[in-house]
Amino acid sequence: MKTQREFFATAIDIRRWLEADTGTGEESRIRRDRLIGRELGAVDCSKAERVLAWWSILNKQKTGARPADACNQVSLEINATGPSSDGDRLASLVSIANGLLAVGGLVAGVVIATAAFAYQGNHPVNLFALFGILIGVPLVLLVMQLVLLGHRLPLPAAMGDALRVLSPALWAGSWLERRMPSGLFASVGHASLRGSYARWQLIVFSQSFAIGYFIGVLVLAGLLVVFTDLAFGWSTTLNLDPRWVWQGLSGLAMPWSFFLPAAVPDLALVEASRYFRLEGSELAASRAAELGRWWPFVLMTILVYGLLPRCLVAGVAGRQLRRAVRRLLEEGPEITALLDRLRSPAVDFDAGDPEAPVLQDRRAAEMPVLDIDERTAVIVWNNAVEAVQYPEFWSRRNLPVPARHDAAEWLDMEAMLTSIRTPRPGRVVILTKGWEPPLLSFLDFLTAVRNSIRSEASIAVVPLNATRTGVDSSDQVVWSRAIAQLPDPALYVAGATS
Amino acid sequence: MSLPVFAVVGHPNKGKSSIVATLAEDESVAISPVPGTTTDARRYTLSVDGEPHYVLVDTPGFQRPGELLKWLRSKTDKASERADAVAGFVAAHRDDPRFHDECELLTPLLEGAGILYVVDGAKPYGPEYELEMEILRWTGRPRMALINKIGDGDFEAEWRQALDQYFSIVRVFDALHADFEKRISLLRAFAELDEAWRPRLERAISALESERAHRRLRSAREIAACLKETIAFEEHASAGADVTPAALDALKARLEEKLRQRIRRRETQMFDRVQQIYRHETLSREETGQLIQDVDMFARENWEVFGLSRSQLAMTGAISGAAAGGGFDLAVGGTSLLLGTGIGALIGGAGAWFGSSELARLKTIAGSLGDKVVQLGPITSPNFPWVLLGRAWFHHSLVAERNHAYRDSLKLAIENEQNLMNSLPDSLHRELGRDFQRLTRGELADDAFAEFAGRIEKVLALQPVEILV
Numbered sequence: 001m002k003t004q005r006e007f008f009a010t011a012i013d014i015r016r017w018l019e020a021d022t023g024t025g026e027e028s029r030i031r032r033d034r035l036i037g038r039e040l041g042a043v044d045c046s047k048a049e050r051v052l053a054w055w056s057i058l059n060k061q062k063t064g065a066r067p068a069d070a071c072n073q074v075s076l077e078i079n080a081t082g083p084s085s086d087g088d089r090l091a092s093l094v095s096i097a098n099g100l101l102a103v104g105g106l107v108a109g110v111v112i113a114t115a116a117f118a119y120q121g122n123h124p125v126n127l128f129a130l131f132g133i134l135i136g137v138p139l140v141l142l143v144m145q146l147v148l149l150g151h152r153l154p155l156p157a158a159m160g161d162a163l164r165v166l167s168p169a170l171w172a173g174s175w176l177e178r179r180m181p182s183g184l185f186a187s188v189g190h191a192s193l194r195g196s197y198a199r200w201q202l203i204v205f206s207q208s209f210a211i212g213y214f215i216g217v218l219v220l221a222g223l224l225v226v227f228t229d230l231a232f233g234w235s236t237t238l239n240l241d242p243r244w245v246w247q248g249l250s251g252l253a254m255p256w257s258f259f260l261p262a263a264v265p266d267l268a269l270v271e272a273s274r275y276f277r278l279e280g281s282e283l284a285a286s287r288a289a290e291l292g293r294w295w296p297f298v299l300m301t302i303l304v305y306g307l308l309p310r311c312l313v314a315g316v317a318g319r320q321l322r323r324a325v326r327r328l329l330e331e332g333p334e335i336t337a338l339l340d341r342l343r344s345p346a347v348d349f350d351a352g353d354p355e356a357p358v359l360q361d362r363r364a365a366e367m368p369v370l371d372i373d374e375r376t377a378v379i380v381w382n383n384a385v386e387a388v389q390y391p392e393f394w395s396r397r398n399l400p401v402p403a404r405h406d407a408a409e410w411l412d413m414e415a416m417l418t419s420i421r422t423p424r425p426g427r428v429v430i431l432t433k434g435w436e437p438p439l440l441s442f443l444d445f446l447t448a449v450r451n452s453i454r455s456e457a458s459i460a461v462v463p464l465n466a467t468r469t470g471v472d473s474s475d476q477v478v479w480s481r482a483i484a485q486l487p488d489p490a491l492y493v494a495g496a497t498s
Numbered sequence: 499m500s501l502p503v504f505a506v507v508g509h510p511n512k513g514k515s516s517i518v519a520t521l522a523e524d525e526s527v528a529i530s531p532v533p534g535t536t537t538d539a540r541r542y543t544l545s546v547d548g549e550p551h552y553v554l555v556d557t558p559g560f561q562r563p564g565e566l567l568k569w570l571r572s573k574t575d576k577a578s579e580r581a582d583a584v585a586g587f588v589a590a591h592r593d594d595p596r597f598h599d600e601c602e603l604l605t606p607l608l609e610g611a612g613i614l615y616v617v618d619g620a621k622p623y624g625p626e627y628e629l630e631m632e633i634l635r636w637t638g639r640p641r642m643a644l645i646n647k648i649g650d651g652d653f654e655a656e657w658r659q660a661l662d663q664y665f666s667i668v669r670v671f672d673a674l675h676a677d678f679e680k681r682i683s684l685l686r687a688f689a690e691l692d693e694a695w696r697p698r699l700e701r702a703i704s705a706l707e708s709e710r711a712h713r714r715l716r717s718a719r720e721i722a723a724c725l726k727e728t729i730a731f732e733e734h735a736s737a738g739a740d741v742t743p744a745a746l747d748a749l750k751a752r753l754e755e756k757l758r759q760r761i762r763r764r765e766t767q768m769f770d771r772v773q774q775i776y777r778h779e780t781l782s783r784e785e786t787g788q789l790i791q792d793v794d795m796f797a798r799e800n801w802e803v804f805g806l807s808r809s810q811l812a813m814t815g816a817i818s819g820a821a822a823g824g825g826f827d828l829a830v831g832g833t834s835l836l837l838g839t840g841i842g843a844l845i846g847g848a849g850a851w852f853g854s855s856e857l858a859r860l861k862t863i864a865g866s867l868g869d870k871v872v873q874l875g876p877i878t879s880p881n882f883p884w885v886l887l888g889r890a891w892f893h894h895s896l897v898a899e900r901n902h903a904y905r906d907s908l909k910l911a912i913e914n915e916q917n918l919m920n921s922l923p924d925s926l927h928r929e930l931g932r933d934f935q936r937l938t939r940g941e942l943a944d945d946a947f948a949e950f951a952g953r954i955e956k957v958l959a960l961q962p963v964e965i966l967v
Contacts (some may be wrong), residue, residue: 026774030808040549333723335946337716345547347709349522382626409564409626425770435621437511440561441598466651467624 004322005091011328012087014055018334030346032058036130046454047339048329054342093179097172101205102212104168109216116217116226124233124275124291130298134217135306140208142167142313145206169205173198197324200317207314211391214307218299225295229288232294246270249297256300263296351390367476367495370462374427378402379449381417381442382409384431384464393468397497402429409441417452427458429494434463434471438482450488460494470497502552502695504688505539505606508616510559510629513646517616518542518556518671521681523777525902527556527660530862539602544702551702552695556610557603563629566600566870568635580636584608604637612691613641615661618650619670623656624819631664640691642667644684648674667691673903678710714898715773718953718955721890722947725883729937731764732875733757738860741870743753750860757858761877765886769893776897811880812847814931819846823894857882876940887954888918918962929953 021029036057040050116133119125143169224230234245246267250257251266265273273291294415329335372378383406385393392400407416407430422429428449432442449459463471471479480493506514515536519527522542542554560566566587573583588604589596607613613634617627634641643665645657654670661668671684685703689696733753737746773781823842827834858875877883919927933950936942942950 024770025779027769027777034547038597281685331947333719333726333947333951336951337719340712340716344712345705345707345708346545348545349524350545382624409629433622433624436509436624436626439510439559439563440599441564444562 003302005324008094008315008328009057009087009091011325011348012090013085014051014087015328015332015334016086019314021268022145022334027348029483031348033338033341034346036061040342046330047335048303048326050115050331050337050338050342051335054338090176093176097176097205098208101168101172101209103244105209105212106216106219107212108209109213109218112213113217113220117221119228120228121288123401124231124273124288126471127232127234127273127294127298128236131301131305132300135441138213138358139309142206142210144471145169145203146313150223166302167202167206168209169202172205173202187358197321197328200321203317203373204314204321207310207317211307211314212311214302214310217302220379221295221299221302225299229292230295231286231291231292232298233275234270235275235277242271242274243267245274252301252305253297255304260296260300265294265297266282269293270379332335367480367493368460370429370460370494370496372399372402372429373426375423376402376418377405377425379405379407379420379428381407381430381432381445382436384433386467389468397452413445420449421452424454427455427460428453429460429462431462431464432479432480434465434475437453438479441487443482446483446486446488446491456490458490458492459488460492462496464496468496500610501550502688502692502698503555503611504552504614504691505555505557505603505605506605506613506614506616507557507607507630507634508559509618509627511560512559512616513620513648513673513903514559514616515556516648516669516901517614517644517646518554519903520673520676520901521684522554523902525778525780527902537599537602538798539606544706546702546705551698551705553611555606557606558599559601560603560633562597563600563626563633566597567629567633570633581638583653584637603839604633607634607637607639611639612656612688612695613639614688615641615643615665617643617661618648619645619657619860620647620651622653623660624652627660631661633689641665641807642669645670647672672810674901675904676901677899682706713775714894714958715951715955716775717894717898718766718958720771720775721887721894721958722951722954724764724890725886725934725945726937726942726950728764728819728886729760729877729883729934730875730940731757731760731877732873733760734871734873737870737872741862741872744859746872749872750874753860753872754857757874757877761886767890768890770897772890772894773897776900777902778897779898781897781900784965800919815849815880816843816847817931818841820851822846876938878938880934880938883937884919886966887957888962891957891960893916894958895962899956904927921960921962922957926953926956930957 033054034052039057040053113134116130117125173176248264249265249270257264269290272287273294380390387404390404391401405416406419407413430446430449432438444460446461453459461479461483463475465471465475476493478496483491483493506518508514515527518540522544526534527540536556536558538558540556542556543550544554546554569587570580570583574580584604585608587597588601588608592601594601600889613632615631617623629754641664643661645654645661645668647654647670658668667687667690669684669687671680676684685699685706687697732874733756735749737749741749742749770779773779795823820843822837823838823840823845824836826838826842827836830838857879858877861873863871863873922930930953933942933953936946937950
C-alpha cells in the first residue's frame with residue numbers, strides 16, 4: 001500500500017505528465033489511452049484507482065514490462081515515479097517544510113513564552129496578558145485563517161498583505177514555490193489557493209507551526225515551573241468582582257475539572273491573586289508560594305485551548321488533505337479528459353500513411369482563339385455540342401458551319417478517322433466538354449487522329465463549358481496539362497472565345 | 499458476419515476522394531481538380547476499439563471505359579457470365595499499365611465490395627457515363643449512386659433519369675457541405691445495399707454518434723480549461739524602490755501587452771486542440787483580412803459581437819452584488835431592511851459599469867530588498883470571459899460542421915452585428931455569469947470544473963453561425 005507521501009508524489013507526476021501530454025496529438029492520445037482502458041476492462045474501481053492503474057500500465061509499457069490486468073492489482077504497484085521526479089521532490093519539500101515549520105514554531109513558542117512568563121519577582125505574571133499572548137492571538141489567527149481560506153472575503157490590500165506576513169504557512173508556500181519548476185504549483189491550484197489541495201496543505205502547514213509553538217510554550221512553562229518560582233495574578237482597572245473572574249476561570253477549566261480538580265482555581269486563590277501595581281511592594285514569599293498554585297491551571301489552559309484545537313484542526317485538515325490529494329487524481333481538466341479517453345470507445349479511420357499533398361496549379365495560360373477555314377475538319381468528342389446546337393455554335397462566332405464529325409468512346413473510331421482523311425485536312429479542331437476531365441481514352445483518340453492525318457497539320461482541342469460559350473479557367477488548366485503530356489508540337493488547346 | 503466494404507468509384511474528378519475524406523474524416527486524403535490524383539485504391543477502415551465496422555475504398559477513376567466494355571462484350575453475351583468476364587479482365591490486365599486504374603477500381607468489387615458510384619450533379623449528364631455504369635452492372639455487385647455537387651449548376655433531375663436505370667438507390671450527397679446528420683443518413687442508406695451489412699453499420703453509426711457527443715464534451719472541457727487558465731494569468735515586473743506615476747503607467751502598458759500576448763497564445767492553443775478533437779489538425783485559420791478568426795480578440799468588433807454591453811454588464815454586476823448583499827440581510831435576519839441587497843446591487847452595478855473596460859487591475863506588492871513588484875492580473879474584466887467563450891463557441895461551430903473534404907482555410911465574415919451572447923437561453927446565461935464571477939475571484943475549484951464544462955457544452959450544442967451570417 002502506498003503511503004500518503006508516495007501517493008501525493010505520484011499524483012503530482014501524473015498531473016504534470018498529463019499537462020505535458022497535451023502536446024501529443026488527440027488521435028494518438030485516444031488510441032493509447034483507450035488501449036489501456038480496454039486492458040483495465042470494466043473492473044469496478046474508483047476514478048483515482050483507474051488513473052493510477054493507467055499510470056502503472058503506461059510506465060510498464062515504456063519499460064517493456066508485461067502490463068497488469070486489473071485496477072486492484074496495479075493500484076498497489078505504482079512505484080513508477082522516479083526518485084528525482086517533480087512529484088517526489090515536491091513531496092520531500094513538503095515534508096521538509098512541515099518539519100521546518102514545526103521546529104520554527106517550537107523556537108517561536110519558547111521565545112514568546114520566555115517573554116510572556118517573564119517574572120522579576122516584583123509583580124506576578126498577569127494571567128490575562130499571558131493567555132492573551134499565548135492562546136488568544138493564535139486562536140484569533142486560527143479562526144481568521146479558516147474563515148479566509150474557506151470563504152475568500154474581500155479584504156483591504158494592506159490587511160491581506162499583513163495576514164500574508166503573519167502566516168508561516170504562506171511563507172512555506174512561497175518557499176516551496178521558489179524551489180519547484182514554474183507551473184508545478186498551478187497544477188495543484190496553489191498560486192491563488194483555488195484548489196482544495198492547496199487550501200488544506202496550507203492549513204496543515206499552519207498547524208505544524210502552531211503545534212510546534214504550543215509544545216515550545218508548554219515545555220518552557222514546565223521548565224520554568226520546575227526550576228524557577230513563578231507567581232501568577234490578575235489585574236484590571238475595572239471594578240470587577242473577583243467572583244465573576246472566578247466563575248469565568250472555572251468555566252474555562254470545565255473540560256478538565258472532572259479528572260484534574262487541582263488544576264481548577266478556587267475563589268480564595270482568585271481573590272488572593274488580584275494585584276495592583278500601585279502597591280509597589282515586593283511580593284511576600286508566603287504570598288508568592290500561594291500565587292504559584294496557578295501553574296496547573298495555566299498549563300492545562302495552554303494544553304486544552306492552545307495545543308488541543310491545533311491538533312484537532314491538524315487531524316481534520318490532514319484527513320481533508322488526503323481526500324484532496326486523492327481528488328488530484330479524480331478531478332481537473334486533464335484528469336477528466338483522461339478518464340473519458342479510458343472509458344470511451346475509440347473510433348478510428350485507419351488509412352495507414354497519409355497521402356502526399358497535391359500541388360494545385362490554378363494559373364491559366366493564354367490560349368489561341370478557335371479559328372477555322374475551309375480545310376479544317378471539326379470533330380465533336382462525346383457529343384460536346386449537340387447536333388441541334390451545332391449551327392448556332394458557329395453562327396455565334398460569325399464562322400461558317402463546317403462539316404461535323406462525331407467521335408465518342410461508344411462509336412466506331414475507324415469510320416470517323418477515315419472520313420476526316422478525305423480530303424486531307426490542314427487543321428483538325430476537336431470540340432470537347434471542358435467540364436469533363438480528359439481521360440486516357442481521349443489521349444488515345446488524339447494519338448489516333450495524329451496517326452491518321454498529315455503530321456504537320458495542327459490539332460486544336462477546344463474545351464467548352466456547359467453553355468458552350470468558353471471554358472472555365474480551372475478546366476482550361478486541366479486540359480492544357482493533360483494535352484501537354486503528348487509529345488506533339490502541333491497539338492494545342494484553343495479557346496472557344498477570345 | 500461479413501465486413502461491409504464500399505468501393506467509391508466513378509469518372510475521374512467527380513468527388514470520389516472528397517466523399518471518402520468526408521466520410522472517413524481524413525484531411526490527408528489527396529483532393530485535387532487535376533484528374534488522376536488517385537492512382538491506387540486506398541482503404542479506410544472504421545474501427546471501434548480496434549474492431550473494424552466498415553471499409554471505404556477510394557479508387558482511381560475510369561480511364562478507358564470504352565475499351566474495357568468492348569473487351570467484356572467480346573468475352574460473353576450471357577448475363578450469368580458477366581461477373582466472371584470482369585474477373586477475367588482484371589486477371590488479364592493486372593500488369594498492364596494501360597488498364598492500371600481500371601484494375602485498381604474493379605479489384606475491390608471482385609472481392610465483394612458494394613458500389614458507391616459518384617457523379618457530379620452540378621455538371622450535365624453525358625452518354626459517356628453509360629459505359630461506366632454498364633461496366634459496374636456487369637460486376638453484379640449491389641450499387642448505389644451518389645450525386646455529388648461540385649459547383650453551382652443543377653442537373654440533378656437529368657442525372658436521376660439516367661442513374662435510376664442502373665442503380666436501385668440514388669442519393670444526393672454534397673461532399674463539401676454535408677453536415678454530420680447527412681453523413682449518418684448516408685451510412686444508413688449504405689445498409690440498404692445488403693441486409694447482412696446492417697448490424698455492423700448500425701453499430702458504426704451508434705459509435706460515430708457517441709463519438710460526436712464526446713467530441714463536443716471534450717471541446718467544452720478544452721474551452722473551460724482555457725477560460726480557467728487565462729483568467730488566472732498574472733504578469734509581474736519589478737518597479738524599483740521609488741516608482742513615479744508615469745513609470746507605473748508605462749509599466750502597466752508593457753505588462754498589459756505581455757498579458758494580451760499570453761492570452762492570444764493560449765487561445766490559439768485552445769483552437770488547435772479543438773481542431774485536433776475534430777480531426778482538423780492541419781486546418782489553417784485565416785490570418786489576414788476582415789475575417790472573424792483574424793479580428794484580434796481584443797478588437798472592438800469582438801467585444802461588441804461576443805461580449806456583453808455596458809448596461810448588460812452593469813445589470814449582471816448589480817444582480818451578483820445584490821446576491822452578496824442579500825447574504826448579509828439573511829445573516830442579520832432581515833433586520834437590515836434589505837439594505838445589504840440594495841447597497842450590494844449599487845456597488846456591483848457601478849463596479850461593472852466603470853470597470854468594464856479594464857482588462858486587469860494593477861497591484862503593487864512588496865518585493866525583496868525593499869523593491870516594489872508590480873502585478874497585473876488576474877483578469878478582472880467582466881466581459882473578457884464572454885468574449886473568449888463567444889470566440890471559442892463560434893470557432894467550434896465552424897470546426898464541428900466542417901467537412902474534411904473542404905480544404906480552404908477557416909473563415910467567416912461577421913455580417914451581422916447582433917450580439918452573439920444574447921442568443922443564449924436566460925438560465926444558461928445566468929449560470930455562466932455566476933461561473934465567470936467565481937473564475938474571476940479564483941473560486942472555481944477542480945470539483946466544480948466538470949459542471950462548468952457541462953454548461954459550456956450546452957453552449958456548444960447551440961448554433962452561433964446561423965445568428966452571425
